[in-house]
Amino acid sequence: MSLIMEVNFDKSILTQPTRNIHEIEIPREGNSKKLQFYECKAAPNVPCYKIVYTSDGISFGETVMSQLVSDYQLKLDKDFKNFTSVKEMEAWMFSHQNETMFGLAFIPNSILDTVDTLSYTLYYNRSREELHFPLLSLQNIIDNNIIYLRMKELNRTQDLMDSRYSVQVDYKSFPQPLTTKDGQTLVFKISGPTFFSISAMFILIVSLNNLVVEKEFRLRFSMIMMGMKESAYFLSWLITFLVISLVFALVNVLGGMIFQMSIFLNANFVVLFLLFFSFSFSLICLSFFLSTFIKESRNALILGFTVLAISFILNLTVSNGGIVYLLYSDKISPFFYIIFSFYPPFNFAKVFIDIASKTLPEYDSALRRFVSGPGYSFTDFFVGKNSYDYVPASWIGVGLLFLDGLFFLILYWYCDNVISDGNGIRKSPIFFLYPSYWGIQCFRSKEHKAPSDDNITFSKFETDDVKVEFKRARDWSQPAIVRIISLRKTFSGFFSRIAHKILPQKYADKFSEKKALKELNLVVRDNECVSLLGHNGAGKSTTMNILTGLFEQSHGEAYVSDLDVKTSISAVRKQLGICPQHDILWDDLTAEEHLELFGDLKGIPRKECKEQVKSLLDSVELSKVGHHLTKTYSGGMKRRLSICIACIGNPKLILLDEPTTGLDPYSRKKAWNLIHNMKKGRAMILTTHAMDEADYLSDRIAIMANGELKCIGTSLSIKSQYGSGYNLMVVANSGHEDSILTLIQHKVKDLKVVSENAGNFIFNIPKHQVSELSDLISEMEKQSSRIDGIIKDWGISQTTLEEVYLKVTQKSEFSFSKNKT
Numbered sequence: 001m002s003l004i005m006e007v008n009f010d011k012s013i014l015t016q017p018t019r020n021i022h023e024i025e026i027p028r029e030g031n032s033k034k035l036q037f038y039e040c041k042a043a044p045n046v047p048c049y050k051i052v053y054t055s056d057g058i059s060f061g062e063t064v065m066s067q068l069v070s071d072y073q074l075k076l077d078k079d080f081k082n083f084t085s086v087k088e089m090e091a092w093m094f095s096h097q098n099e100t101m102f103g104l105a106f107i108p109n110s111i112l113d114t115v116d117t118l119s120y121t122l123y124y125n126r127s128r129e130e131l132h133f134p135l136l137s138l139q140n141i142i143d144n145n146i147i148y149l150r151m152k153e154l155n156r157t158q159d160l161m162d163s164r165y166s167v168q169v170d171y172k173s174f175p176q177p178l179t180t181k182d183g184q185t186l187v188f189k190i191s192g193p194t195f196f197s198i199s200a201m202f203i204l205i206v207s208l209n210n211l212v213v214e215k216e217f218r219l220r221f222s223m224i225m226m227g228m229k230e231s232a233y234f235l236s237w238l239i240t241f242l243v244i245s246l247v248f249a250l251v252n253v254l255g256g257m258i259f260q261m262s263i264f265l266n267a268n269f270v271v272l273f274l275l276f277f278s279f280s281f282s283l284i285c286l287s288f289f290l291s292t293f294i295k296e297s298r299n300a301l302i303l304g305f306t307v308l309a310i311s312f313i314l315n316l317t318v319s320n321g322g323i324v325y326l327l328y329s330d331k332i333s334p335f336f337y338i339i340f341s342f343y344p345p346f347n348f349a350k351v352f353i354d355i356a357s358k359t360l361p362e363y364d365s366a367l368r369r370f371v372s373g374p375g376y377s378f379t380d381f382f383v384g385k386n387s388y389d390y391v392p393a394s395w396i397g398v399g400l401l402f403l404d405g406l407f408f409l410i411l412y413w414y415c416d417n418v419i420s421d422g423n424g425i426r427k428s429p430i431f432f433l434y435p436s437y438w439g440i441q442c443f444r445s446k447e448h449k450a451p452s453d454d455n456i457t458f459s460k461f462e463t464d465d466v467k468v469e470f471k472r473a474r475d476w477s478q479p480a481i482v483r484i485i486s487l488r489k490t491f492s493g494f495f496s497r498i499a500h501k502i503l504p505q506k507y508a509d510k511f512s513e514k515k516a517l518k519e520l521n522l523v524v525r526d527n528e529c530v531s532l533l534g535h536n537g538a539g540k541s542t543t544m545n546i547l548t549g550l551f552e553q554s555h556g557e558a559y560v561s562d563l564d565v566k567t568s569i570s571a572v573r574k575q576l577g578i579c580p581q582h583d584i585l586w587d588d589l590t591a592e593e594h595l596e597l598f599g600d601l602k603g604i605p606r607k608e609c610k611e612q613v614k615s616l617l618d619s620v621e622l623s624k625v626g627h628h629l630t631k632t633y634s635g636g637m638k639r640r641l642s643i644c645i646a647c648i649g650n651p652k653l654i655l656l657d658e659p660t661t662g663l664d665p666y667s668r669k670k671a672w673n674l675i676h677n678m679k680k681g682r683a684m685i686l687t688t689h690a691m692d693e694a695d696y697l698s699d700r701i702a703i704m705a706n707g708e709l710k711c712i713g714t715s716l717s718i719k720s721q722y723g724s725g726y727n728l729m730v731v732a733n734s735g736h737e738d739s740i741l742t743l744i745q746h747k748v749k750d751l752k753v754v755s756e757n758a759g760n761f762i763f764n765i766p767k768h769q770v771s772e773l774s775d776l777i778s779e780m781e782k783q784s785s786r787i788d789g790i791i792k793d794w795g796i797s798q799t800t801l802e803e804v805y806l807k808v809t810q811k812s813e814f815s816f817s818k819n820k821t
């Protein structure tokens with residue numbers, strides 16, 4: 001007689017539930033009872049139970065177990081252990097690993113069962129394969145007992161086939177703690193994308209900070225001013241960051257392998273590398289784009305960490321395994337998927353989860369343990385994820401990361417040109433439509449038209465020299481290296497710009513504006529050095545900054561070698577050498593490296609460059625420390641290096657903004673010599689507050705006040721024009737002070753006593769009385785040569801430049817305050 005029994009394995013052992021059908025012999029009375037139960041083997045000194053069991057209150061289960069115990073003469077607490085519930089039994093098995101061979105638990109029936117089912121679970125030790133076959137024998141014994149006892153119960157009167165009884169068997173491995181790999185699986189699945197994308201975010205912060213620091217300290221602009229192409233600057237950083245990305249990708253993948261992470265061990269190396277590299281590439285491009293909005297490195301860090309924090313939150317929600325795939329399903333609008341495609345961590349998370357789902361150990365609920373994934377091959381990269389048809393293949397995710405990068409680079413290119421940040425001329429929002437941007441030169445009229453308000457401004461000038469300069473600036477027949485025509489510069493804030501666009505003039509004017517340059521006309525010729533003098537805020541640096549393209553003029557024109565700085569700034573910069581008012585140096589480069597860098601930017605051959613570096617450093621006494629980092633330099637040494645930088649590469653125009661500020665007298669003399677020697681064959685504009693410097697170095701001196709040119713000419717001419725004549729110094733022999741006053745006042749009528757101190761007199765002889773000087777001088781000589789003469793010593797000097805300066809600027813200050821009131 002045979003009985004068909006259904007044995008249910010756990011439904012999730014495979015995707016389809018499996019049913020095994022066993023044919024079992026019904027035992028006959030007394031048959032196989034004397035068989036030996038399995039020999040108990042455990043570790044030495046560890047108790048070994050043949051079987052642990054619980055009937056969990058099921059009386060028939062208790063009967064079956066009693067039959068087993070009596071058949072095989074099993075002894076309680078020696079051969080077997082009894083528990084009151086499954087929970088209690090599993091807890092014991094968990095805490096007593098390898099102390100039993102089998103476990104048996106009878107499970108209460110489901111109340112929905114229509115037949116009287118006896119369910120039991122057999123527990124086995126998955127690490128002891130030699131016991132797997134005996135497990136089936138044990139099942140056979142138990143099943144035989146069940147059938148025997150049921151038949152006994154039915155008194156063999158009814159065919160079991162027609163009865164309402166059935167038996168259900170489950171298998172379970174002994175409970176055990178999660179292994180490190182299982183824990184890894186959970187960690188990777190839940191937070192892997194977040195963890196790895198957050199670590200990559202630091203690349204974004206570092207690159208953003210680097211870009212903004214160079215902008216903040218005008219290092220970028222300094223190189224651009226010295227002739228470096230924007231594209232070269234951009235490429236140099238891009239290549240640097242790409243190398244960092246390469247290293248980052250390699251360290252990530254190799255690190256994962258070294259630390260035995262399944263995802264890195266079971267996936268294709270090239271795919272992993274591509275994923276990490278493309279991700280860091282997209283983040284770097286994002287940092288380029290973000291850098292266009294920030295001026296200060298402090299803000300760059302704030303922005304970088306804000307992006308990191310937002311990414312962290314978004315990653316935890318969106319980039320989480322299930323949600324990433326959900327976004328692709330047709331239940332969710334494609335809008336979200338498209339939007340998130342522009343968010344690199346999302347694309348990264350998608351591919352990461354693709355790889356993780358094939359490489360990480362999966363929990364097999366049939367086996368009740370984690371089994372290693374099938375692995376992620378290079379072909380899987382091009383195939384969609386099998387279980388979700390709507391999820392695109394991984395290569396699309398990586399492709400999107402590269403596309404994101406390109407998209408951010410295009411935005412960077414646009415914003416960098418349109419947003420000036422005070423670091424260069426801002427271009428029109430449609431700059432890319434102009435052929436000149438792409439280097440295509442269209443036909444342009446050579447005729448230079450004078451600004452329309454020329455007549456008004458001309459009549460406004462008070463002095464002839466300024467009027468002459470006005471005309472000279474417009475005389476294109478006279479060659480000039482620098483030609484500045486009616487230059488104006490107004491610094492207006494954001495609100496002021498808006499106000500001028502939307503409000504009537506009289507209201508808009510209420511929003512503060514700073515007129516740094518009001519009407520400047522200036523010409524500098526070849527072999528000429530013009531000094532710009534003026535009070536703080538007179539507009540000297542602004543003039544220079546417009547010539548270098550740092551600021552864009554609000555009105556008027558500026559030309560260098562007949563090239564308009566507004567439209568041909570790149571060509572202009574090739575001819576410039578600049579020493580800015582504030583040193584722009586890299587702390588971690590030496591003086592020699594600085595000069596070689598700028599020499600290279602100017603395109604001078606290496607050999608010649610080395611010679612120039614040596615002679616320039618010699619000329620300012622820096623050759624001994626030329627190989628030291630500039631962060632170790634004093635302020636004066638940095639200044640001298642800045643002067644050398646301006647002079648390297650034979651520029652056509654050298655702009656020196658207060659070059660000798662902070663230099664000791666010896667270094668200053670050296671710097672003067674260098675500047676003096678450099679004058680030959682080029683034009684130079686120098687700003688200074690030291691009158692002796694202007695006197696010594698310049699061919700012409702221009703004094704500015706409140707953004708306007710107040711006087712211009714050679715040192716002699718402005719002294720004679722604006723000076724107050726001559727100063728006569730007389731030292732009287734004691735007791736003859738009054739006689740001296742009488743004598744001199746007799747000779748020169750309009751004489752002024754400037755100072756009188758213990759017999760030392762300073763008189764001012766006005767210009768119209770200069771004719772009287774010869775008479776006076778011969779009288780002085782006579783008096784001083786006589787032993788009993790009234791004069792001990794005397795001297796005469798022309799008005800100093802300082803006096804002229806004070807006179808001119810005081811006058812303009814007066815008119816300025818008068819205008820204001």
Ligand SMILES: Nc1ncnc2c1ncn2[C@@H]1O[C@H](COP(=O)(O)OP(=O)(O)OP(=O)(O)O)[C@@H](O)[C@H]1O
Nearest residue numbers: 422491514516534535536537538539540541542543
């Ligand atoms: N970026 C700017 N934004 C707003 N105002 C500015 C800016 N740069 C300069 N100014 C203003 O323009 C005016 C002229 O400044 P500039 O630097 O040209 O003076 P300067 O003659 O070089 O003075 P100093 O001798 O102190 O160097 C000043 O009032 C200054 O405040």
Ligand SMILES: [Mg+2]
Nearest residue numbers: 540541542581
């Ligand atoms: Mg200045």
